[in-house]
Amino acid sequence: MSFSATHPALEGIRLVVFDLDGTLIDSxxxxxxxxxxxxxxxxxxxxxxxxxxxxxxxxxxxxxxxxxxxxxxxxxxxxxxxxxxxxxxxxAPCQLTYVYPGVRDALEALAARDMMLGLVTNKPTAFIAPILECLGLSQYFVVMLGGDALPTKKPDPAPLLHLAERLEVVPSACLMVGDSRHDVEAGRRAGFRTLAVPYGYNHGEPVAASEPDVMVESLGELV
The missing domain is CATH 1.10.150.240 (Putative phosphatase; domain 2)
Known part of the structure; x- marks a missing residue:
């Protein structure tokens, strides 16, 4: 598989921050x-x-x-x-949970391009590593941040800005990838580019209504 092409959403991006539930996995x-x-x-x-x-x-x-x-x-x-x-x-945090189609290919492609990948989720920190390890996804992320790691969680931009500062990447070179209005709002407030997928959890509302910068049907489109 060739990873030479770059999706327009990734132009100028050095750090891609993913949401977890509803974006990478159906938990x-x-x-x-x-x-x-x-x-x-x-x-x-x-x-x-x-x-x-x-x-x-x-x-x-x-x-x-x-x-x-x-x-x-x-x-x-x-x-x-x-x-x-x-x-x-x-x-049983990972008995019925599964990875969405296209996710593994996208993570593999981004890693092959030496893109830094981070994870910001509102899920408690204690569950992140076990679930990612169970599903074979942990090796892709340089840093992971749970919802109890800081005083505030998404849609507050603080977790995203914390990752960008920790990895020394300016917000304008960061992309927030999520499935909900909370992800889009957090990314926008942090000064990140925002990308959303329509298949996750958004309280029964279409995430397109939050007007992310980019919409893709599957993260496989980033390959």
Whole structure:
């Protein structure tokens, strides 16, 4: 396979920062199993995978909060419910999760071009390495940042700016790749170029409405 051609979105880019859930991997089946497991432990009704698919993107605590509200249990102790969810998720974070088509080819192509690749996700840090290792993706990223690594998470631009500064790359030479309005907003506020994919999680809304700089149907288009 030849990697000589360059997608226009990559012109002048030195650092590509990827979102994880909904961009590189579909983790909703495992997340939904953990949410429903936590709800069962609290003698509450399950919500199912379809609902969880619309709630992902703002971190695990917010995911659990949305599930509690959906079943009319918003007055329950959120922290205890969140810990119960985390216990279930730790037991099987990568049992049903899979890599989207085109992702491996894109990462391989970018690595072959000596592009620096980073990961910024709102998922708790403890889950990132195990999932990436399970799926064979960890070797591509020079730095990975979870949602609990800094005081703020996406859509705040701080995590993106932290990576750019750490790797000594000016924001104008960085590309944020994601699936949601939070990724696009974080990238725009950080001064990054933004690229979005339409197949992920965006609270039931088309990510194109957030007006990213570039849209691709598959990350395989970057090859």
């Amino acid at each position: 909703v089946p495992d997340l939904a199993a953990a949410v429903d497991g936590a709800l069962r432990d609290m003698a509450l009704p399950e919500v199912g995978e379809a609902a969880v698919r619309d709630w992902v993107g703002n971190g695990s605590r917010k995911l659990v909060e949305r599930a509690l509200h959906a079943v009319g249990a918003q007055d329950m102790e959120l922290e205890a419910a969140h810990e119960t969810f985390l216990r279930h998720y730790r037991q």
